[in-house]
Amino acid sequence: MQDFKYYAPTEVIFGREAESQLSTMIKKYGGSKVLIHYGGQSAERSGLLKQVRKSLTAAKIAYVELGGVVPNPRLSLVRKGIELCKAENVDFLLAVGGGSVIDSVKAIGYGLDYEGDVWDLFIGKGEAKTCRALGVVLTIPAAGSEMSEGCVITKEAEQEPVTPTDMKRSYDVDLCRPKFAIMNPERTISLPPYQTACGITDIMMHTMERYFSHDDDMLITDAVAEAILRTVRQCGPKLLIEPFDYQLRAQIMWAGSIAHNGLTGCGTTGDWATHNIEHELSALYNVAHGAGLAAVWPHWAEYVLNENPTRFAQFAVNVMGVASTFRSAKSTAQEGINAMRQFYHSIGMPTSIPELIGRKATENEMQLMADKCTIGKTSTIGNLKKLMYNDVLTIYQMANE
Numbered sequence: 001m002q003d004f005k006y007y008a009p010t011e012v013i014f015g016r017e018a019e020s021q022l023s024t025m026i027k028k029y030g031g032s033k034v035l036i037h038y039g040g041q042s043a044e045r046s047g048l049l050k051q052v053r054k055s056l057t058a059a060k061i062a063y064v065e066l067g068g069v070v071p072n073p074r075l076s077l078v079r080k081g082i083e084l085c086k087a088e089n090v091d092f093l094l095a096v097g098g099g100s101v102i103d104s105v106k107a108i109g110y111g112l113d114y115e116g117d118v119w120d121l122f123i124g125k126g127e128a129k130t131c132r133a134l135g136v137v138l139t140i141p142a143a144g145s146e147m148s149e150g151c152v153i154t155k156e157a158e159q160e161p162v163t164p165t166d167m168k169r170s171y172d173v174d175l176c177r178p179k180f181a182i183m184n185p186e187r188t189i190s191l192p193p194y195q196t197a198c199g200i201t202d203i204m205m206h207t208m209e210r211y212f213s214h215d216d217d218m219l220i221t222d223a224v225a226e227a228i229l230r231t232v233r234q235c236g237p238k239l240l241i242e243p244f245d246y247q248l249r250a251q252i253m254w255a256g257s258i259a260h261n262g263l264t265g266c267g268t269t270g271d272w273a274t275h276n277i278e279h280e281l282s283a284l285y286n287v288a289h290g291a292g293l294a295a296v297w298p299h300w301a302e303y304v305l306n307e308n309p310t311r312f313a314q315f316a317v318n319v320m321g322v323a324s325t326f327r328s329a330k331s332t333a334q335e336g337i338n339a340m341r342q343f344y345h346s347i348g349m350p351t352s353i354p355e356l357i358g359r360k361a362t363e364n365e366m367q368l369m370a371d372k373c374t375i376g377k378t379s380t381i382g383n384l385k386k387l388m389y390n391d392v393l394t395i396y397q398m399a400n401e
């Protein structure tokens with residue numbers, strides 16, 4: 001087991017009446033003027049925003065609002081949020097939504113306390129010293145941003161040749177971890193099945209990214225990871241058939257947080273190549289992150305399988321329920337990857353680029369994505385196998401069949 005630091009400071013309020021504690025939480029963490037940040041229309045339609053406003057008003061907490069966060073949240077709205085918060089002297093940020101809204105609020109939080117251009121942080125040109133306090137009312141279990149140190153923002157394309165396509169980058173430091181997360185599984189009932197399935201995929205992937213490593217002696221972390229993966233694999237498909245089942249919603253919602261709050265990364269180096277490869281897909285085609293992951297993972301897995309066939313075989317047996325026999329680790333491993341493919345299809349997820357975007361990617365597009373992914377062919381991604389430009393391009397090509 002590798003040495004590790006585990007830091008998960010977010011206070012979680014989980015359950016049917018969780019929202020009733022919102023104002024108490026904001027006051028506890030020093031909020032007196034709040035930005036309510038949200039996405040499109042889902043939180044308005046469900047009545048959640050109305051409830052949030054009512055709760056703040058009743059507690060005499062002043063607030064301003066900024067909606068309009070889109071999936072794969074944009075830098076331009078982050079900048080608007082920073083200006084608004086400065087003008088209104090906002091001292092607490094509240095995200096009402098999913099990963100995109102939370103990440104947008106995190107970036108606003110950084111920008112408020114950072115002297116330069118907030119985008120500097122995402123391209124390694126600057127370092128944040130602080131981040132404005134923030135809290136979350138979660139509406140979709142998926143990205144795990146409600147407890148994570150991650151913040152993923154997309155900068156819109158500028159006129160060629162500056163940046164010919166959108167650029168999606170993450171800034172991952174502890175400063176932005178939310179003070180609290182309010183999680184009511186009932187709030188996720190309104191999710192369309194596709195978004196539920198994207199969430200299931202992302203939750204599993206956050207665990208798998210940490211699971212596939214060369215660090216084999218991590219029994220406790222493996223046990224936690226496999227329990228999360230088995231639970232999501234069992235409950236996810238049932239949830240798509242029984243969308244009103246509170247217990248299933250609750251399992252998936254909590255799985256989403258513990259899959260990405262660092263717990264399954266204790267003692268392992270993690271990989272993260274699939275995420276990096278996917279981020280270029282969502283930057284170029286604006287697809288849902290979870291669906292992009294499903295389109296990439298089986299191909300990444302087949303490409304790197306030989307690095308540690310025993311671990312892939314362990315995944316096949318302990319997570320995917322492949323029978324343990326006297327076959328080679330490699331053939332058991334391959335069966336596990338095939339089972340994962342079938343699982344993705346069973347929940348309506350794509351397992352290739354054509355299934356994801358409705359056509360094949362062009363050679364130019366794949367070269368562009370591989371180039372951006374490896375920062376102009378200057379760096380590698382992943383750890384199980386360090387992938388260079390040509391490796392990444394090959395994985396895009398495999399996924400494009």
Ligand code: NZQ
Nearest residue numbers: 039040041042071072098099100139142145148150190191
């Ligand atoms: O905008 P609204 O109307 O709210 O609709 C959203 C959006 O269209 C909808 N939705 C959310 N809750 C709903 C609902 N619809 C009905 N009922 C509800 N209760 O779902 C759609 C997707 O929302 P989004 O927030 O984009 O989803 P998700 O949570 O999957 O977040 C994806 C973003 O998170 C990033 C991804 O790259 C992507 O940009 N990630 C962030 C991470 C982090 N910060 O740690 C890690 C992840 O690996 C990921 O990269």
Ligand code: ZN
Nearest residue numbers: 143202205289
């Ligand atoms: Zn993810």
